[in-house]
Amino acid sequence: MRKNNHEEDMLRSLTKKQTKQVKAPEKTKEASLQAFTRGLGENHNAREKEKRRTRWKHGIFGGLATVVAAGVGAILILHTTLTDGQTDFQSTEYNQDNHDNDIVEDAAVITDEPWNSESLTPDDLPQLGKDDRVLRHILNHEMINYNVHQFEYFNIRNDHYSVRLPRNWSVREDYDDGVYRSEFKGSGTDKMTFTFLPEDRFDEVDVEVQQILNNWDYTAGSTINIGEVKSFVSSLPGKEYISNSNQFDINEVELYAFVNEENGRLYELFIFDFFGQPIILTAESQIEEKNDDRLSWVALSEMSITKNRPVYGSEGELHPEIMRPESKDTILAHFTGQYEVVEMSLMEFPEWHLSSYLPSNTEVEEIQGEHFNFYRFSDPEISENSYYVFGKLDDSFDLDNAREIFHSSFGIDLDFKENLGGSDPYIFSYAGSTGSSHEEFIDGYFRIVERFGEYYFTHKHADRVDYNSGEFTKRLDFFMDNLEKH
Amino acid sequence: MTDYELIEDILAGDQQAVRLLHERYVDRVFHYIYNQTSSHHDTEELLQDVFFKAACQLERFEGKSSFKTWLFKIARNAVIDFYRKQNKARRTVSTESAALETLGGRDESAEHTALRKLHMENVVDSIDQLPDQYRTVLHLRFIEDFSLKETAEIMGKSVLAIKAMQRRARTALSESISMEVTSYEEK
Numbered sequence: 181m182r183k184n185n186h187e188e189d190m191l192r193s194l195t196k197k198q199t200k201q202v203k204a205p206e207k208t209k210e211a212s213l214q215a216f217t218r219g220l221g222e223n224h225n226a227r228e229k230e231k232r233r234t235r236w237k238h239g240i241f242g243g244l245a246t247v248v249a250a251g252v253g254a255i256l257i258l259h260t261t262l263t264d265g266q267t268d269f270q271s272t273e274y275n276q277d278n279h280d281n282d283i284v285e286d287a288a289v290i291t292d293e294p295w296n297s298e299s300l301t302p303d304d305l306p307q308l309g310k311d312d313r314v315l316r317h318i319l320n321h322e323m324i325n326y327n328v329h330q331f332e333y334f335n336i337r338n339d340h341y342s343v344r345l346p347r348n349w350s351v352r353e354d355y356d357d358g359v360y361r362s363e364f365k366g367s368g369t370d371k372m373t374f375t376f377l378p379e380d381r382f383d384e385v386d387v388e389v390q391q392i393l394n395n396w397d398y399t400a401g402s403t404i405n406i407g408e409v410k411s412f413v414s415s416l417p418g419k420e421y422i423s424n425s426n427q428f429d430i431n432e433v434e435l436y437a438f439v440n441e442e443n444g445r446l447y448e449l450f451i452f453d454f455f456g457q458p459i460i461l462t463a464e465s466q467i468e469e470k471n472d473d474r475l476s477w478v479a480l481s482e483m484s485i486t487k488n489r490p491v492y493g494s495e496g497e498l499h500p501e502i503m504r505p506e507s508k509d510t511i512l513a514h515f516t517g518q519y520e521v522v523e524m525s526l527m528e529f530p531e532w533h534l535s536s537y538l539p540s541n542t543e544v545e546e547i548q549g550e551h552f553n554f555y556r557f558s559d560p561e562i563s564e565n566s567y568y569v570f571g572k573l574d575d576s577f578d579l580d581n582a583r584e585i586f587h588s589s590f591g592i593d594l595d596f597k598e599n600l601g602g603s604d605p606y607i608f609s610y611a612g613s614t615g616s617s618h619e620e621f622i623d624g625y626f627r628i629v630e631r632f633g634e635y636y637f638t639h640k641h642a643d644r645v646d647y648n649s650g651e652f653t654k655r656l657d658f659f660m661d662n663l664e665k666h
Numbered sequence: 667m668t669d670y671e672l673i674e675d676i677l678a679g680d681q682q683a684v685r686l687l688h689e690r691y692v693d694r695v696f697h698y699i700y701n702q703t704s705s706h707h708d709t710e711e712l713l714q715d716v717f718f719k720a721a722c723q724l725e726r727f728e729g730k731s732s733f734k735t736w737l738f739k740i741a742r743n744a745v746i747d748f749y750r751k752q753n754k755a756r757r758t759v760s761t762e763s764a765a766l767e768t769l770g771g772r773d774e775s776a777e778h779t780a781l782r783k784l785h786m787e788n789v790v791d792s793i794d795q796l797p798d799q800y801r802t803v804l805h806l807r808f809i810e811d812f813s814l815k816e817t818a819e820i821m822g823k824s825v826l827a828i829k830a831m832q833r834r835a836r837t838a839l840s841e842s843i844s845m846e847v848t849s850y851e852e853k
Binding site: 305 | 713
């Protein structure tokens with residue numbers, strides 16, 4: 181069981197026990213019920229009074245309606261000014277009817293009074309609610325000019341993540357006290373910044389957000405439903421070519437937008453957790469520059485991971501002797517931009533004083549060979565006939581005849597030779613026929629490696645019928661990267 | 667019958683629905699408030715206040731969140747207002763360690779049982795010593811089983827802020843537990 185789950189279960193057990201103990205006495209319940217009933221009565225009376233007032237309040241409502249209409253008119257005038265000469269701005273009308281129900285009841289939020297930016301704190305954000313003034317600026321825009329071929333991947337945060345943005349954008353990276361910042365600059369004054377906080381410093385998110393809020397000069401703010409982002413991104417042309425099937429849970433992203441209606445500046449703030457890594461994404465743009473509109477939404481939705489790493493906080497209890505976590509969820513990155521989250525378990529090789537990590541459902545077979553001993557790893561759910569191997573060479577192993585020994589021991593046809601290992605003399609690749617009979621196709625490689633002063637080898641074997649599409653390569657790479665002597 | 671159906675019936679004047687909905691949450695809200703105040707007297711007063719306010723606003727409940735989340739938000743605000751008005755320092759509730767004894771497995775050794783009990787007592791002590799906000803998070807998350815989002819909504823904080831609090835609480839507990847185990851094993 182993972183450490184965090186263990187503690188949560190323990191807390192849950194404890195607190196549930198408390199729940200059974202602390203119950204309201206009957207007299208207290210009765211008094212509470214009376215208060216509840218009394219409140220309903222008050223509510224009923226208030227409704228009746230309201231009905232009686234309705235008649236003479238018509239006049240007041242009429243006056244209010246005029247004020248509201250004047251307000252909308254003011255917005256439309258400003259809107260027209262900002263978008264002068266850009267008629268397509270109106271092409272996708274924001275349908276206010278669809279959003280009326282989402283507008284929060286708190287009238288103070290929807291006030292026309294300019295905000296005092298300095299007074300807004302991170303704690304205020306969840307109560308922002310939806311503000312039509314902001315939503316109109318964002319949702320009324322037509323789609324960005326999204327052309328897959330004009331976008332490229334930018335690796336950021338020391339090459340741990342990648343995001344897709346237009347080729348003409350540039351990035352500058354900064355690192356200070358554990359915090360990575362990747363500042364993108366686009367055309368005009370558009371910019372976007374990713375701030376990566378260390379995984380154990382969630383409590384600093386509010387400090388960062390406060391600084392951001394202090395630096396922005398806005399007159400209105402609103403929450404944005406993350407469903408809007410998903411809907412928008414999935415409608416982009418060519419989106420079907422971009423794989424995000426293993427996307428992090430975008431539903432957990434907090435998204436807020438702010439506008440300065442005087443200078444047409446749009447600010448966006450995204451706060452989220454990428455598998456245990458707190459990340460803040462901010463974007464600034466001019467409302468009238470539609471071509472780069474909502475690029476931040478694209479960047480967010482196509483953000484990917486480029487290096488294997490653990491899911492922070494998923495580490496299980498420490499092995500008492502080896503002092504490594506017994507388990508940990510790991511994100512395995514794939515060169516296509518896809519990634520998968522795999523639960524890894526600690527695997528110990530006591531005879532070699534080594535340990536590393538394998539997916540928890542790996543089938544392990546220990547085999548004694550003539551010139552080496554090895555462990556064969558497989559997972560029938562991925563592939564029935566493919567496997568990967570880690571072994572140790574004996575002193576009797578003849579390095580000069582390595583290929584022949586391996587081929588003979590593993591039953592590989594010696595005709596299957598193909599040097600795919602480049603200049604490395606200790607990689608012995610083989611490939612079967614690529615002709616008409618795919619059933620005969622097999623491929624794989626052996627690699628001799630020196631670790632901790634001794635010789636080991638790895639081997640990956642795959643066949644066409646049951647091809648594993650590279651999953652085993654990722655697993656073997658992760659295994660070797662995490663190999664430790666103890 | 668769902669909460670929403672009960673609310674509809676209540677607004678239509680069904681007195682039985684009033685009792686049912688009240689009964690469904692009265693103990694939970696009582697426990698939550700008691701956990702915050704540690705005073706039966708204050709809890710009784712606040713409990714009535716919460717249900718009175720909920721009833722007054724029931725017609726405006728639109729179902730954007732669950733009724734439970736909505737009710738706990740009222741409860742939390744009531745507690746905050748109460749302390750603000752009274753200018754009282756908040757107190758903590760000590761959990762009865764006797765309640766922990768049953769948590770140990772039946773088949774474990776006496777030493778293991780003692781160690782486990784020590785763990786549990788330590789966890790309880792650690793919970794009691796946490797700042798109010800952390801204890802509130804733990805209560806909402808682990809007693810009431812609210813999700814992170816719901817807890818954030820009730821407490822008026824961001825999801826990440828709740829995560830941070832939960833993480834800090836967990837870290838404090840972990841450190842406390844490991845320290846206690848170490849000192850026990852060294853004895």
